[in-house]
Amino acid sequence: MSRGKPPILSPLLVCAGLLLSACGGAARGGPALTVYSGQHEQTTALLVAAFEKQSGIAVSVRSGDEATLGNQILQEGESSPADVFYTENTPVLEALAKRGLLAEVSASTLASVRRSDSSAQRDWVGVSARVSALVYDPSQLASTQLPASILELAEPRWKGKLGFAPSETDFQPLLSAIVKLDGTATAERWLRGLQSNGRIYPDNEAVVNQVNNGESAAGPINSYYWYRLRDETGSRGTHSALHYYAPGDPGDLVDVSGAAVLRASSHKAAAQAFLAFLISRTGQETIAHSHSYEYPLRPGVSPAAGLPALSALRPAALTPAQLGDGGAALALEQKLGLL
């Protein structure tokens, strides 16, 4: 008669205890600044640490996929615990601005970067930038075969050689740029060409990986993906190279990473201070040295060693504000069944 108590009970009791302790942990801490960040976590962590040290303001970071975080803020609305939203791309910021969820960025912060790198409505400030380029496999493509314009990628000679990620948040700005510079008809023709030439990958990480593996000969990406892959695999593991299009080409697009203060924030002063820090010299140098391979936007701060100067590339004359929230590009992709 020794087996009175069913052994299942003990794990259940333990779990009940866990549940209680979980309730206890629900209480929110003090008046720390909450940052929702879609930017690379390691870069964000460096920035936050430097900001905390300088300002004495405690920051808690919520990292995630920026689109998901954007949707989360949309659902949270007025009750959002976020004070600052820091993203890799600007369409999500534009989407929030359109719904009136962002506060105006303070004038002094906006003044630290070029006007054209921030929101025209002062809803967000540009922090850093990435430039798009073509990753290619030198064993499959000779340098003479490389395109001067991204528009060439739609030509038949690229059939079976391309890889691209149409659902990636970096792809829409490219398409938007073509729409803006060459018109919707050209953009649609280009996209159809790409569709018939290329293999579709889920994201730019896959594009750069598969070009590096030789599965595809080339693919449009943002340059920093290639640098980061090179860091991880080492020079022996790198079997690909970067190519920049001719100056002024829509393919030489600059993608801006931005930050905004939430209108519902209850720590607006601290939030503005955080934005100011991001574009301060310290903040910008932190970004430049963080292995994120992004270009600091504050004039006078140079990017990581090895990156070609942004000015040398002379990218297309398009501002993030002109690119907007990417609605036209999205409609086009949906029309062609790419999404």
Add this chain to the structure above:
Amino acid sequence: MSRLSVRDLWKGYGKRAVLQGVNLEVQPGSLTAVLGLSGCGKTTLLRVIAGFERAERGSVSLARRVLEDAHTFLPAEQRGVGYVPQEGALFPHLTVEANVGFGLSRRERRGHAVDELLEMVGIAPLARSLPNELSGGEQQRVALARALARRPHALLLDEPFSSLDASLRTRVREEVHSLLSAQGVTTVLVTHDQEEALSLADDVAVLRDGVIVQQGAPADLYERPTDERLARFLGAVNLIDADFKDGTARTPLGALALRVEQGAVGYGAGVVMVRPEQLDVRPRTEGADGLRAGLGGRVEQCRYYGHDALLHIRTEQPNGGEVLLARVHGEQALPVGTPVTIAARGPVTPLH
């Protein structure tokens, strides 16, 4: 010693009425068998008494206590009614001794109570076995010991022996009977096996179409069933046309005495029930004068059971004859085709 009374019990499932006013009295300390075909509501009756289901109408009382009526419903655990379902329903995750001690308090379990119960039902060596290691008979005994452990006021046995094979069934049945007599616990046993009911019970109640059609001592029921269906249900019968006159029945087998009092049966034509064992069968040699001794016939079939034999005999009558069943001693079994003379021993029971 506790009397169990069931009064006017009604219970149905959906549109199907199962119990339709059951009345049952179980004398203190007696074993009453509820006999019925499967599907007649026997199990439902037990389940209502045990408190697993609530009746729509009627009452159940035990040991001067109302278990259930229009105002009261005692839950099963407060009824003091032991229940042994078909196949025992032992808890498969508990050892034999844990099964038997299930209803006892922790303190009681630590004492000798369980050992004594196991001893009583003769399975002490199996105390630490799990139910799946026991034979069918052993499982029944454990189930019985488990139900008896709490000294219930009444014990309900639902077809307890039906899953046992024939040889085991008789033995376990005997053991259970003697155990229950020794314990003197008021018992209701439900069965579809009339032999089991007649041989074990002090009292037999026949449940048919949701009512108890007859209740009485086994011999009473066997000898004086109230109608033909009942007569057939309790055992093989011969129904023989008869003219009633002066307390006797005139039949092709001769004039037979009637079981009932004089006035109960009037004059006129009717039927009497003659059990096969009431027929005397003698082989007759061809040409000999058998008519004096009874009706002539010929053996058509002979079922031999060892201790006895059942003969199907076609009578030699002008209309082609009819088949009579006769039970004879085993050594009197006759080969098919044997010409016989049949006589009946009274008294017989008239049927309507």
Add this chain to the structure above:
Amino acid sequence: MSTFAPAQPVTSRLTRTWSGRRRWPLVSAVGATVAAALVLLPLAFLVIQAQQSGWGEVERLLLRHTVVVLLWNTVRLTLACTVLCAVLGVGAAWCVERTALPLRRLWAVALVLPLGIPDFVVGFGWVSLEPGLHGYLAAVMIMTLSLYPLVYLPTRIALASVDAGLEEAARSLGLSSWQTFWRVTLRQVRPAVVGGCLLVTLGLLAEYGAFEIVQYQTFTVAIFTEFKLGFDAVGACALSLVLVLVSAAVLGGERALAGRGRAWRSGSGVRRIAPRVSLGGWAAPVLAGLTALSGLALGVPIGSLVYWMLRGSSSTLPSSSILAAVGHTAEFSAAAAAVSTALAVPVTALAMRHRNRVTLLIERLAYLPMALPGLVIALGLVSFSVRYALALYQSSLELIVAYSILFLPLAVVGVRSAMGQASPRLEEVGRSLGCRPAAVWRRVTLPLIAPGLGAAFALVFISSATELTATLLLRPTGVNTLATQFWSYTTDFSYGAAAPYAALMVAISAVPAYLLSRRMSTLARMRPET
């Protein structure tokens, strides 16, 4: 009536009687209501959001050529994977449970483990191994390999508890061993098999992993596009309602398939235990098959993890934060597993014991979260909690609730696979032996359904430990789990640093899988514990 003995204190008994009798169903009813409310929460979110869009917008979204293609892709992926999972799951379960398989214990655990490898790790492994893997067949293979344990586990539990007496009877009626398996054994475990297949089917409707791994586009892609590129929750929710409709049809069909038969055995007590079949000449092919299955489902992702741990330049010794991540993962997952299991018991018990329209509807509803993308459920919780329970927003408790909703279907299938063991007859006997319903529940029912509870717990635990979407949205700010850490390293190309987190996820999942396996051999077969 005067002959009746005066019943002693009738009135005082009356109250006790009724409360005593209703106690357990009341607890069940409350539990089932809570479960239903939790499941309806994301559904309400969908409906409210979708209502905000006009019919015109829904029409524009739905009546696109793409949507038709995506729906067709979803359907054919679902059909093929469900059939394959059923075959693999039942086959593996039978080999482990009914044959004298060498290294049985090891297989028993290894075959569950693919559940503990998150989609993104699987994708990672396959893309490293065979970069050219794309399209329908690749999606079918990879999804089958990661989902078959959902059939395997419940089937194994059901097989362990099948009464071999019936199989012997079938053999005696002249059926061959194959016919017996097909017509008797499979019939008996059918509710478990169909339940597992239901999980696979519903899970695939909401599957996004196939897209991420092999670029096979399913209907969920359309939903995610609305969310991620259009920031249009309204459109996404309208599309998600299509998934709800499809799953409602599937759930209706499943009832017909699973049959109305009660799951518990005809006899009330003891069952015969099936002897293990000797594999004989089949041993080699069976072992080869299981090795291939585990090699593909487990070996590929684990192999690539090891490769990156050794090769990646970001590989570092795991920091102390990895311990915190392990702690959080284990804590959240265990709590969610307990909650889900606790909710699944009344849902299942009511549906099996008190069968009526309401209880069946609740049981059906409990499967719904499986067919909704995690993002939808998580955003539903966000939307609900910022309005009505702000104090709970982004608390551990909310995350646990989210897991409990997401994986309630797994718990229901686990519990259902064992609920048949607890025959109501045994409970009645317990009552007649003087035990109150609560005591009967504790002493009879609970031990009998323990294997099912264990399975439910393990399934939910393993799935929670690898969950990413809801975790990113709902975890307390600053808290990391193994899945979020792995994700943040891989998005940064730090594969070497990410690999240990994935390895730990697999390791943590192995614990409940192992414990469950041990419990099954002791409890489900009802052999004495040593």
